[in-house]
Amino acid sequence: MDEQLTNIFKALGHPIRRQILDFLKDGPRTTGELNNCFQDVTRFAVMKHLNLLEEASLILIRREGRTRLNFINVVPLQQMYDRWVSKYQASDVASILKLKQVAERRNEQMEQALKHDTFQIEQEVMIEADRQTVFTSLTKDINQWWAYRLFGQESILTLDPKVGGSFLEDAGNGEGAIWGTVTYVKAYEEIRLNGLLGMRGAVNSAYSFKLEEKGNSTLLKLSHTAAGLLDPNWKDMHSHGWEELLGSFLKEYVETGKLPEERQS
Known part of the structure; x- marks a missing residue:
């Protein structure tokens, strides 16, 4: 577990890797599409960043023919949250935040x-x-x-x-x-x-x-x-x-x- 956390913190320590995760929040991207998001970064460098994210289990790779699709894997981040954040939250504060999120979500659902x-x-x-x-x-x-x-x-x-x-x-x-x-x-x-x-x-x-x-x-x-x-x-x-x-x-x-x-x- 500690080795996995070390890999996660290492992966999150570079702004390009954090940007890649931001891009993948909206859905899977091919390696070529991710490379096109960085004008001043070589394809080789992007691949190195993707490999580090994969080693930390922060992205998952699925191959479709010759195409490599990259998916975000948020489970390790949820486990970090559970370990250091959720257990220290007061239950009443957590309940209020959940109520707020539900209300906001319902409003958005009505509008969309x-x-x-x-x-x-x-x-x-x-x-x-x-x-x-x-x-x-x-x-x-x-x-x-x-x-x-x-x-x-x-x-x-x-x-x-x-x-x-x-x-x-x-x-x-x-x-x-x-x-x-x-x-x-x-x-x-x-x-x-x-x-x-x-x-x-x-x-x-x-x-x-x-x-x-x-x-x-x-x-x-x-x-x-x-x-x-x-x-x-x-x-x-x-x-x-x-x-x-x-x-x-x-x-x-x-x-x-x-x-x-x-x-x-």
Whole structure:
């Protein structure tokens, strides 16, 4: 963990690398597009900056043919925030700030009409446990760490890890919601789902989890794509949501057994 933090601070220590992350906040860019953003910097220098960011896990690389796409990975930044900032915040101040953010977000949503658009979110998180343990926690134990609910904290979440299985929230009395439907599963390696995850209307949304063994740890890779009539805020909302769910709640549940409601204690 300390080595990872050292790499993160090193990566953030140069203004060009911080600018690259600023550019990637708006969406993935090819290496050529990033190079064009810096008139006085050689392509070789830009590649060196990208390599340092990749070593710090601050960007993820996806190749499409001969094209290299660079995605921002905000999970390490969320983990830094959790370590040094969130635990020292007074709960009442945090609640006020969250209320303010919700109010501002709703105002923005009212002002901005839905439009035909797409988004893609790529994130990675390293979890100190074997792949089978992470897969079981991700699926069978999802009610323990998935903190978001549509019907309040008393509802029950289940995820049946088989093709056609449902990621279901059961509120009792016949009420509930389907968060997703499993379209592909390979035990302990990958699971894919289709589901709106809080979005509404004419939207096609799919998300997948891939698990790779890294020694005694597991690298969990999230990919989430959506297309259709989208609210301009949905990408940021889901990106931050995934950061918290996977980079904080799931990781802590697997590694320490801590539940989301115990984080403030």
